[in-house]
Amino acid sequence: MNLTLLKEFFAGFLRTRHIARHFRRLALLESINDTTVSREVPPTLAQTLVSAANSDTGLLLDNLGSHSDGLSEAEADTLREQFGLNEVEHEQPLPWWVHLWHCYKNPFNLLLTLLAVVSWFTEDIKAAVVIFSMVVLSTLLRFWQEAKSNQAADALKAMVSNTATVMRQGAQRIELPIKQLVPGDLIVLSAGDMIPADCRVLSAKDLFVSQAAMTGESMPVEKFPRQQDSDTSNPLDLDNILFMGTNVVSGSAIAVILTTGNSTYFGALAQRVSATDRAPTSFQNGVNKVSWLLIRFMFVMAPLVLFINGFTKGDWMQALLFALSIAVGLTPEMLPMIVTSTLAKGAVFLSRKKVIVKRLDAIQNFGAMDVLCTDKTGTLTQDKIFLARHVDVWGEESDDVLEMAYLNSYYQTGLKNLLDVAVLQHVEVHRELEVATAFAKVDEVPFDFTRRRMSVVVAEHDRPYHVLVCKGAVEEILAGCTRVRHGDNDEPLTDELLARIREVTASFNEEGLRVVAVAARHTPKDQAVYSIADEQQMTLIGYVAFLDPPKESTAPALRALAAHGIAVKVLTGDNELVTAKICREVGLEQQGLLMGNDVERMSDAELAVAVETTNVFAKLTPSHKERIVRLLKGNGHVVGFMGDGINDAPALRAADIGISVDSAVDIAKEAADIILLEKSLMVLEEGVLEGRRTFANMLKYIKMTASSNFGNVFSVLVASAFIPFLPMLPMHLLVQNLLYDISQIAIPFDNVDAEMLKKPQRWQPADVGRFMLFFGPISSIFDITTFALMWYVFDANTPDHQTLFQSGWFVVGLLTQTLIVHMIRTPKIPFLQSRAAMPLMVMTGIIMAVGIFLPMGPLAHYFKLQALPSLYFVFLPLILLAYMGLTQAVKGFYIRRFGWQ
Incomplete structure (x- = not known):
């Protein structure tokens, strides 16, 4: 018997490849990073992308059969018939007869068949019949079971799908499943979106895209509507081309789809590395x-x-x-x-509990998990944020602060988070202030996780200036402020005022309120384009404070997880005082606290020791979360990470089991192994x-x-x-x-x-x-x-x-x-x-x-x-x-x- 054949059989068969075929995009991206895989774009595709990058917008749309306001439904249907669905079919379902053959052709069945043949030729007919029956029964049992498993898994995965915002003629913006997109579709992109196909940027505002999987660049790359250097021949270096499988880190854009499915750069690579599976998990290694x-x-x-x-x-x-x-x-x-x-x-079973399993091996990892890292918002808390206060710098109720916060949330086009939703839903604003009709948007500076703030610029009718309104984390807003609003006057920001500001915000934090600072400045009316550099010399107007009460189910769920040997660690970008208050309310005893700055200063060796004795981490960046998860794994833990935001994607990828929710941003759902239809720790315990x-x-x-x-x-x-x-x-x-x-x-x-x-x-x-x-x-x-x-x-x-x-x-x-x-x-x-x-x-x-x-x-x-x-x-x-x-x-x-x- 051939030892290599046996090894190949077990390595291949014990992986449930056939069940995970629709969710291998991340594994494929990881394999693309392997230096053994060429990153050269196929010549025909390269020529198409370079030509599109240098084309005039009108001519490009004409060539694609599209329009400035997108395709009509009829045009999209026709193109879909021509190009097919937008899917990278790197692993097709096997025809039943091929599947049956695969179920038979393993060393054990071959050995039994040999025994049956020898028995037949030695005239032991009865033995041959029995042995052959064993082969047939074993093969049919496996065939039936795998076919049933495939059908169940496909039905579950059909419940979770990513969508894209598509422009349709008639000024409509609709959400479509990514697989329905066709060349010529105009799509609207914002922070957290997966790029669904190879696209050309038509308009953009501070658009930063992470394409590390394609190029190996660790830092996000800024994309523009126009190609700067017309001599660029490598598509990966083009300034206005976006690639399927990458994701938007910050900013917003409108782009036209050039190629879909197997015709994309990702699809071309997929055909080259389709035989490369995801690295074996601890589960697969154990079985082997x-x-x-x-x-x-x-x-x-x-x-x-x-x-x-x-x-x-x-x-x-x-x-x-x-x-x-x-x-x-x-x-x-x-x-x-x-x-x-x-x-x-x-x-x-888990699907009945509102848990969708994308990768079957993840079920066993669930059982092996001994550390669960989770965000605070929406997991420990209700995921329903209420605007509780809108106050000036001294803590007094202020409609001016509410008006500025509303303008900022109303006019931003990036990723609207729960805080923005809470502001926009505030009844007083809609019924009394009606500020949106009095202003016109000029520009915006989108949010990112380094600055932790975002700005919009508006023009009020008949005013000789623009107003830049900036909203974000208190410390980051203060870094751009030189003055403070006091009644109708602005005062210089002194050390005494700074101490008072921190005292007021700390008191709100201790009440469990999340504080967001609001600042503004006047700018010249003739300025049309704004950037991060304009977020300076601002005046602090006040704060909006939000309440995110803990879920009733959180405390019993945490007790149940602890009883099952799972340590829960909170990894959040939020303020440490708010986090501590929530932890107390849900009965999570705080064992040490590490801030993002502390994590930054520590070496890997120091942090690896600290993560064992600390269960609350606050004011973290996405890279901090990923690093903590990676070090916990390095310490021998099986780590789960639960998150739903773009800032959680790196940690979701790094964890042994990534857990997200169906309302998460695309990149988070794509990175996760498990999707929860109900964002609750009780579901996790199940x-x-x-x-x-x-x-x-x-x-x-x-x-x-x-x-x-x-x-x-x-x-x-x-x-x-x-x-x-x-x-x-x-x-x-x-x-x-x-x-x-x-x-x-x-x-x-x-x-x-x-x-x-x-x-x-x-x-x-x-x-x-x-x-x-x-x-x-x-x-x-x-x-x-x-x-x-x-x-x-x-x-x-x-x-x-x-x-x-x-x-x-x-x-x-x-x-x-x-x-x-x-x-x-x-x-x-x-x-x-x-x-x-x-x-x-x-x-x-x-x-x-x-x-x-x-x-x-x-x-x-x-x-x-x-x-x-x-x-x-x-x-x-x-x-x-x-x-x-x-x-x-x-x-x-x-x-x-x-x-x-």
């Missing part, structure tokens, strides 16, 4: 390690069986067939199906428990398979050395293995003890090996007892009576192998303290009944078995009870010594 543990064991034991039987019996062909049967019996051939079906069942339940059921199968297979082989070695005939025919081993495997199909639906859900669970291959060595020989003790029983009591001690001997061991072997399911599925006493789920009880009961029926019924001669004497069934219960008693005793010792995962 356990599988290779069993395979290495097979490569040791099968040759031993071959040589012992060959030398002692003299029939090398029969010995070879028997050794091959042992090899098949040792292989965990049902593991891939158990893994896939268990994960798929978990995904369907996910964690299901992840642990899923893992526990997979581990049951591995423990059962490892221990029972080891016991069988150990018994075979003993019997082969001392018995003058084969203790069991190859066909008997294969039938026994087939029946046992069928009994395992119900494991994904089994119950899990509550104690098994309390702590995070991970793959520990060394523990599986130790478990196998402890529990495998127990069945061998009773196998050897059965040998003695058949040899001395029933006189099955010559080749003429080997069928009786083999029938006796066949029944005991199958029944003990099936009973181990119930013994090992729980650390408790089975049937009394912990019962299996009804599907598993029924399935194991049926298999045990079939095991007794085969030698006793009319099919016995087909399987080369014979009816057992009545006295045998007097001894059989005693053997089984003794087996269960000894297993339970060893289990108690094992738990006391090593624990029970």
Whole structure:
């Protein structure tokens, strides 16, 4: 058997590639960053992009069949028929016959087919039929289960889709799924948006795009409506071209789509690296390690069986067939199906709890998670912010501040956050002030996470100046202010006033209010274009303060997560006083506090120590969040990160499991592994428990398979050395293995003890090996007892009576192998303290009944078995009870010594 073939089989099959095909964009972008992948744009596409970059806007739109106000619905439909959907189809669903072939062509089925062919040519027709039936059943089971899993996963993923804002003729702006976009569509972009196709910028305001995945540049790149250097030939260096898969960091723009789907630069790269999968997760590595543990064991034991039987019996062909049967019996051939079906069942269960699983492996990561990093707003709090105060610098109620804040929120075109929504929804403004009709917008300076502020410039009718209104974090606004509004007068900003300002804002923070400062300045009326440089010499007008009350479910959810061994850490860009107040209200005991400035000053080594003892981090930038998550992972934690903003995307990518919500910005949803339809920590607890339940059921199968297979082989070695005939025919081993495997199909639906859900669970291959060595020989003790029983009591001690001997061991072997399911599925006493789920009880009961029926019924001669004497069934219960008693005793010792995962 080819070791490389086996390795490729396990590496490929144990990944659920077929289930994740629509959500590999980020993995693909990561692979694009690999230096082994050329970043050269295909010549035809390069020519198209360069030509579009240098084209006049009107001519470009004409060439694309578009217009300055976008396409009509009819034109878009026609183009969609011509170009197809805007999807990078780097991994097409397999036709059913190809899928069926893939389900068959693994080393284990090939080995069984070889056995069937050899049996056929040696005129053992019955054995050939049984073995071939095993192959067909195994293949069809896997085919059916994977097809069902695919359908379930696709149905779930269809519930989550990214959209783009598209301009349609008639001055309409509509939200369309990204896959519906066509060349010629005009799209509106703002901070947080994914670029849905290769586009040419038509108009832009402070547009910064992150295209690190394409170019390797860590800093965002500013894009403009016009190409500065007409000699530029590399599309990646063009000033006005946007690429699919990148994202808008800040600013706004209108762009026209040039190419879609596979015709984009991203699509061209996708075709080149479509064979490159996402790096194996800790889950995949764990499964692979356990599988290779069993395979290495097979490569040791099968040759031993071959040589012992060959030398002692003299029939090398029969010995070879028997050794091959042992090899098949040792292989965990049902593991891939158990893994896939268990994960798929978990995904369907979570969908009922309003959790959409984009990548099935994430379910197990949920169970392994021991640290959850979360933002404050909308997670600990209600995600419904109320404008509680609008006050001047001295803390007195002020309509001027409200008017300025409203102007800023009303006229900005970037990403409107919850604070803007709260201002715009404020009843007093809409009903009484009606300021929007009195002003006209001139320009804006969009928000970014470095400045933490944004400005709009407006012109009031008949006024000889423009007004720049700036709104943002208090410290960042103060950095651009030189004066303070006091009544109708402006005063210089002195140290005394600065102290007073901080005292007022701190008092609001201690009340749990989030404070946003508002400043303004007059500028010349002839100035038309504004930038960050204009945010200086401003006058502080006052503050708007917002209340974001904690959710009622947060406190019990945090207690539940703590009870399940998960440490919650708050990572927020908000003020430390507001964060501390919210943490107190939800019962999260603060253990240390680190500010963004502290994080900046610390080395990685220092911060790696600090993150272990600190659970509240405030005033963080996106890079700070990512760094904290990365260091927690480096410390050996399985880290989940929950966020919904553009500033959360880097941390979502860095985490073991990224969690977002369906209302999140595109880049956050794209980076996440899990999408919550309800932004609640209680939903997370459900996910964690299901992840642990899923893992526990997979581990049951591995423990059962490892221990029972080891016991069988150990018994075979003993019997082969001392018995003058084969203790069991190859066909008997294969039938026994087939029946046992069928009994395992119900494991994904089994119950899990509550104690098994309390702590995070991970793959520990060394523990599986130790478990196998402890529990495998127990069945061998009773196998050897059965040998003695058949040899001395029933006189099955010559080749003429080997069928009786083999029938006796066949029944005991199958029944003990099936009973181990119930013994090992729980650390408790089975049937009394912990019962299996009804599907598993029924399935194991049926298999045990079939095991007794085969030698006793009319099919016995087909399987080369014979009816057992009545006295045998007097001894059989005693053997089984003794087996269960000894297993339970060893289990108690094992738990006391090593624990029970």
